[in-house]
Structures are given as C-alpha cells and as structure tokens.
Amino acid sequence: MNNIVEARNLEKHYGDFKALDGVDLSISPGSITGLIGPNGAGKTTALKALIGLCDVEGDLTVAGKDPRDARHKLMEEVCFIADVGILPKWLRVNQLIDYVEAVHPRFNRARAEKFLSTTEIPPRKRIKELSKGMVTQLHLATVMAIDVQLLVLDEPTLGLDIIYRKEFYDRLLNDYYDGNRTIIISTHQVEEIETLLSHLVFINKGKIILDAQMAELDALYTEVIIEPEHLAQADALKPIYTRDLLGKKAYTFESVPRSQLEPFGETGTPSVADLFVAKMKEGEHE
Amino acid sequence: MLQLKKLLLRNRFSVLLATLAVYMLVLVIEGAITGREARVVDLENPFFDLTVREFQDRSGAL
Amino acid sequence: MNKLALNQFIALLYREVLENRNLFIGAPAVLALLLFVFAAWFVSLTPGWELATGIEYLSVIFEGLSPTEMAPILMIPAIPFMMMLFFCGLIYLLNALYQDRKDMSVFFWQSMPVSNVKTVLSKVVTIAIVAPVFYVAVLFVVYVIALLSLTLFGIILDVQVAGLGYLFLGAVASLALVYLSAFVTSLWLLPSVGWLLLFSAFAKRTPILWAAGVFILIGFLEDFIFGSQYLANWVESRGNPSHYIIYHFSDVADRLFSYDMLFGVLVGSILLVGAICMRRFID
Numbered sequence: 001m002n003n004i005v006e007a008r009n010l011e012k013h014y015g016d017f018k019a020l021d022g023v024d025l026s027i028s029p030g031s032i033t034g035l036i037g038p039n040g041a042g043k044t045t046a047l048k049a050l051i052g053l054c055d056v057e058g059d060l061t062v063a064g065k066d067p068r069d070a071r072h073k074l075m076e077e078v079c080f081i082a083d084v085g086i087l088p089k090w091l092r093v094n095q096l097i098d099y100v101e102a103v104h105p106r107f108n109r110a111r112a113e114k115f116l117s118t119t120e121i122p123p124r125k126r127i128k129e130l131s132k133g134m135v136t137q138l139h140l141a142t143v144m145a146i147d148v149q150l151l152v153l154d155e156p157t158l159g160l161d162i163i164y165r166k167e168f169y170d171r172l173l174n175d176y177y178d179g180n181r182t183i184i185i186s187t188h189q190v191e192e193i194e195t196l197l198s199h200l201v202f203i204n205k206g207k208i209i210l211d212a213q214m215a216e217l218d219a220l221y222t223e224v225i226i227e228p229e230h231l232a233q234a235d236a237l238k239p240i241y242t243r244d245l246l247g248k249k250a251y252t253f254e255s256v257p258r259s260q261l262e263p264f265g266e267t268g269t270p271s272v273a274d275l276f277v278a279k280m281k282e283g284e285h286e
Numbered sequence: 287m288l289q290l291k292k293l294l295l296r297n298r299f300s301v302l303l304a305t306l307a308v309y310m311l312v313l314v315i316e317g318a319i320t321g322r323e324a325r326v327v328d329l330e331n332p333f334f335d336l337t338v339r340e341f342q343d344r345s346g347a348l
Numbered sequence: 349m350n351k352l353a354l355n356q357f358i359a360l361l362y363r364e365v366l367e368n369r370n371l372f373i374g375a376p377a378v379l380a381l382l383l384f385v386f387a388a389w390f391v392s393l394t395p396g397w398e399l400a401t402g403i404e405y406l407s408v409i410f411e412g413l414s415p416t417e418m419a420p421i422l423m424i425p426a427i428p429f430m431m432m433l434f435f436c437g438l439i440y441l442l443n444a445l446y447q448d449r450k451d452m453s454v455f456f457w458q459s460m461p462v463s464n465v466k467t468v469l470s471k472v473v474t475i476a477i478v479a480p481v482f483y484v485a486v487l488f489v490v491y492v493i494a495l496l497s498l499t500l501f502g503i504i505l506d507v508q509v510a511g512l513g514y515l516f517l518g519a520v521a522s523l524a525l526v527y528l529s530a531f532v533t534s535l536w537l538l539p540s541v542g543w544l545l546l547f548s549a550f551a552k553r554t555p556i557l558w559a560a561g562v563f564i565l566i567g568f569l570e571d572f573i574f575g576s577q578y579l580a581n582w583v584e585s586r587g588n589p590s591h592y593i594i595y596h597f598s599d600v601a602d603r604l605f606s607y608d609m610l611f612g613v614l615v616g617s618i619l620l621v622g623a624i625c626m627r628r629f630i631d
Contacts, residue, residue, distance in 0.1 A: 048631065053458055053459070053630060054630075055297070055628055055629060068628070071458065071463075072461045072464070072466075074461075075458075075459060075461035075462075076461040080455070086452050086455040086456045087453065087456050088367070088451070088457070089453070090366070091366065095366060098362075099359050099362075099363060100460065102355045102356060102362075103355070103356045103360075103461065104461060105352055139456075294625075295625060297629065298550055298626060301622060301625045301626050301629070302546070302550055302622070302626070304622070305618065305619060305625075305626075306562070306622075308618050309618050309619060310566065310569075312615060312618060313570075313579055313582060313615065314570065314579075317576060317579075317582065
C-alpha cells in the first residue's frame with residue numbers, strides 16, 4: 001500500500017532561519033505518528049506544509065496529492081487541529097457546525113451533535129465565550145464527525161489541564177481511531193502520547209533526528225543501569241546519553257546489541273522521554 | 287511554463303510583483319491605444335441638467 | 349455548479365455576513381436611528397399647523413405621480429446610507445483577507461475543502477450583491493416607519509394623506525435604484541475592489557498603508573518608466589462620484605455594457621487573480 005505521506009528534502013526558510021532543513025518523512029496508512037520536538041523545532045511548519053497551509057520547497061505527496069496545488073481537494077481527505085484558538089471567535093457553536101456541514105462533503109452532523117451532547121458546550125454560545133478546553137473539545141467533535149484518511153494534530157492539548165488532555169486522547173483513540181485512519185500528532189509533551197504511538201519521529205532545528213517504528217525501538221536502543229565495575233567498558237561503547245539514577249549510572253546505547261550490554265547490568269528499553277532527551281543532547285555535541 | 291509558474295508563485299512578493307506588472311502593462315497599453323484622457327461619461331440626469339448647461343454656457347461666454 | 353459547490357458558496361456568503369454584521373447591518377441601523385432622533389427633534393420643534401401644511405403639501409404634490417418618475421428624487425434620503433456603504437465596503441475589503449490571518453482562524457478556514465477562488469469570489473459577491481441588500485432593507489424599514497408616522501400625524505392633524513401612498517411607492521422604487529447603483533458601482537470600481545483584496549491578502553500588517561503606498565508608488569513609476577499618466581487619468585475618470593448613482597432603470601444596461609465598464613472588469617479581474625494566488629501565503 002502506498003504511504004499516505006511522502007516527503008523528500010523539504011526546505012522552508014524564514015529569512016536566514018531554516019524552519020525545515022532537508023526533511024524526509026514517510027508515513028504509512030493506519031499508523032499513529034508522534035512528531036516530537038522542542039519549541040521552534042519545525043513541528044508546526046512541517047505539519048502545515050503537509051496540508052498546504054504553508055509553502056515549502058521539495059517533493060511532497062499527501063494522500064496522493066501535492067498539497068501546494070490542491071489544498072482544497074486534499075482537505076476532503078485530511079483534517080487539522082492546531083493548538084487551540086484557531087476557531088473563529090465570533091462564530092457561535094451551532095453556526096460552526098452549520099458551516100462545516102455546508103462545506104465538507106464528508107461531515108456527519110448527527111455524529112458531531114452526539115459528541116457535543118456528551119460535553120457541556122452550549123450550542124448557542126460564541127466560541128470566544130468558551131474555555132480553552134471547550135474549544136478543543138468542540139474542534140475535536142467537529143473533526144471526529146468528518147470521515148477522512150488523515151488527521152493532523154498540532155499541539156492539540158497545549159494549555160489544557162490534565163483532565164481535558166486525558167479525555168482528548170481517550171476520545172481520539174476510542175471513538176475515532178479505527179486502525180485504517182492515520183493520525184499525526186505533534187507535541188513537546190512526550191509522556192502523554194507515548195502509549196498511543198506506533199511511529200516515532202524526533203525533529204530538532206528543522207532536521208529529523210530520529211525516525212523509527214515504536215516496535216523497532218527495542219532493537220535499536222537499550223538503556224543499561226551500569227554496575228560500577230563495568231563503567232569503563234561501557235564508556236568504551238560510546239553511550240549516546242548518560243544519566244544518574246539512584247547513585248548508579250544509566251547509559252543509553254544506540255545500535256549496540258542487547259546481548260553485548262547485558263553483562264554490564266540491568267537492561268531495558270529507554271522511555272520515549274529519555275530517548276528524546278538523549279537525542280536532543282546528542283545533537284548539541286555535534 | 288511550469289518553471290515560470292513556480293517562479294511567480296515563489297513567495298508573496300513575487301505574486302505581488304507579477305500581478306502589478308500585468309496590471310501596469312494592461313493599463314499603459316490600453317491607454318496608449320485609446321489615447322485615454324480623463325473620460326467622463328455624460329450623465330442624463332433630469333434634475334441637474336439645467337445647472338450643468340448653465341455652467342457650460344457661462345464658461346463658454348468667458 | 350453542483351449542489352456541494354453551491355452550498356459551499358452560500359455558506360461562505362453567510363460567513364461574511366455573520367463576521368461583518370457590524371458593517372453591513374449595525375452601521376446602517378445606527379445611521380437610521382440617528383436619522384429618527386433628528387426627525388423627532390425636528391418635529392418636536394415644529395408647530396402643529398406647519399407640520400400639517402407640510403404633510404398636506406407632500407400628499408398633494410406626489411398624488412398620482414408614477415413611482416418610477418419619483419424614484420430619482422427620492423434617492424436623496426438614501427445618499428448618507430450609500431456613502432456609509434461605500435466606507436464600510438472599503439473597511440470590509442481591506443480586512444477581508446487579512447483579519448482571519450491576524451486572528452489565526454485562517455488555519456481553520458483553510459483546513460476546510462474550500463478553494464481560494466471561491467473564498468476570494470465570495471468577498472466580491474458579498475460587497476457587490478449581498479451587502480447592498482442589508483442597506484436597502486434598513487432603508488425600507490426607515491421608509492415604512494417614516495410614512496406610517498407621517499400618515500398618523502396627518503390623520504391626527506386632520507389633513508389629506510392619500511398622496512402619501514404614492515410617495516411610499518416612489519420611495520420603494522427608489523430603493524431599487526439604490527440597489528442597482530450599489531451593484532453597478534461595485535463592478536465599476538472592480539479594479540479598486542481587486543486592489544484592496546490583493547493588499548488585504550498580501551500585507552502582514554496594516555494593509556491600508558500597503559494599498560495606498562504602493563498605489564502612489566506605481567503612479568510615479570508609470571510616469572518615470574513610460575513617461576505617461578494613463579493610470580492617473582484612468583483613476584480620475586473612475587473616481588468621479590457622479591458615476592456611482594443610477595437615476596434611471598434604463599441606464600443600467602448602458603452602464604453595464606459600456607467599454608469602460610468591461611475594461612474595468614478586466615483590470616479588476618487581473619488583480620483578483622493576484623489576490624487568489626496570494627491566498628497561498630497565509631503564514
């Protein structure tokens with residue numbers, strides 16, 4: 001099956017600043033991809049490029065189309081939620097639903113209303129009168145009622161409290177994701193979405209610094225809590241990241257066979273958060 | 287052709303320049319062909335007819 | 349046009365009205381209110397017999413006149429409304445492709461399967477066809493209330509009021525002229541509409557400064573490069589406000605199908621294509 005996203009050598013400059021610097025990305029249908037990076041790493045630019053909201057250079061195909069030429073056609077296949085606050089503030093909730101119903105051929109009004117009825121959003125309120133969490137709920141309810149192949153979420157839970165954040169991802173996974181749809185989520189809060197993901201991409205300073213399936217991480221990365229007597233040997237294998245752990249040292253290795261590391265101490269797979277820190281630090285040494 | 291399209295759609299400034307260039311060219315060429323002066327369409331207005339004619343008469347007399 | 353495309357377009361127009369309800373409904377309504385306050389003040393200062401004479405006079409001179417004959421003169425009370433529509437239209441067009449970029453909601457609008465062509469065209473249709481409807485509707489309400497009050501006063505003061513019915517018909521006919529004037533003027537000024545939309549889509553801030561600044565610059569450039577002043581001449585002829593009002597129904601076809609009108613539509617279209625292409629750059 002063809003990949004839903006194929007990007008080769010994407011470049012985007014803002015003056016001298018390189019927001020995207022040779023980004024290659026392939027995303028297969030049915031995956032949930034996490035695009036993780038610090039603020040200003042190029043996450044938003046990359047996602048906006050995917051859906052034609054930002055002009056980039058390079059080869060780009062999304063759902064079989066070039067988003068730069070056919071944004072409005074592509075938007076029949078793709079939905080987008082950005083960090084809260086992009087819904088027009090002067091619109092009322094029911095007017096928003098009316099608008100989407102009129103312009104989107106794949107919108108199911110009954111479904112949206114069903115989602116909305118489980119929230120406390122009053123249908124006659126203006127969007128500017130809603131709390132941040134409610135706006136996100138509303139946007140999610142709208143988007144979940146649209147039957148598309150690809151959902152792009154850019155920091156969707158930024159600035160929300162923990163209850164809204166948890167509910168957001170619960171709904172996404174239970175009510176929306178069906179194994180066929182593809183979801184791309186960008187965030188800098190790694191821990192929250194770690195368990196959802198099937199594909200992990202780290203981005204920093206406009207470059208992809210890690211691109212792996214979650215299932216591959218076991219084979220690629222090993223974290224070892226080193227016994228003191230093996231420290232010298234472990235250092236020789238060039239860990240990509242070391243940290244102190246309850247008086248011992250925890251080393252993270254890349255592409256070193258686990259069998260080779262087992263004698264040094266207790267081995268395991270690093271958490272995405274640790275891996276993220278490791279890859280970010282690695283980048284700084286270069 | 288594709289190259290040209292790419293060049294014109296490169297950024298907001300290229301689009302602006304291209305649009306304004308076409309705009310200027312069309313205006314200047316049309317102006318040159320028609321020898322355009324500030325043309326004012328005559329208005330057939332029953333209520334102000336009288337004043338206009340008076341004005342013309344007066345300026346003609348001068 | 350298929351059903352979806354039509355529904356999309358109607359939804360876009362509806363969006364424009366909702367977003368700009370202050371410019372299209374609020375502004376003329378406030379003007380109407382001011383007019384009534386002024387009229388009430390005037391009536392309160394006028395002695396009863398003068399009012400009675402005035403009403404009778406109106407009733408007598410308009411009795412039996414055909415509405416289309418009266419319509420041109422009855423456009424006079426609509427002139428402040430037409431000027432307001434002109435200025436609100438200016439504000440509307442400058443903000444039309446700028447406001448949503450400023451408040452970030454552009455990322456929502458552009459995440460819907462609506463093409464840039466439709467978006468930009470919806471703005472043109474809004475200013476040429478939709479906005480004048482609201483102005484005319486407000487004027488209609490004003491005329492209804494005014495005529496009812498005059499009739500009421502007439503009956504109370506015991507003067508003849510039958511002719512006021514003709515006056516009302518004439519006023520309604522004049523509203524048709526007001527609407528046609530607004531529509532024809534939008535087309536006549538399509539180059540200005542295109543220009544404002546182009547810079548509304550272009551500017552990262554203060555579209556008005558860009559629109560005005562570049563305009564002046566281009567005028568100088570023409571003089572400098574080509575040694576001609578066609579732009580200035582052309583603007584002068586197009587800027588003449590006497591072109592903005594249609595006094596006779598029979599003038600409409602002449603205005604619409606004149607060479608100057610068609611050339612203006614061509615030039616305006618060039619600028620609108622520019623605005624449509626500009627809409628790619630929303631960040």
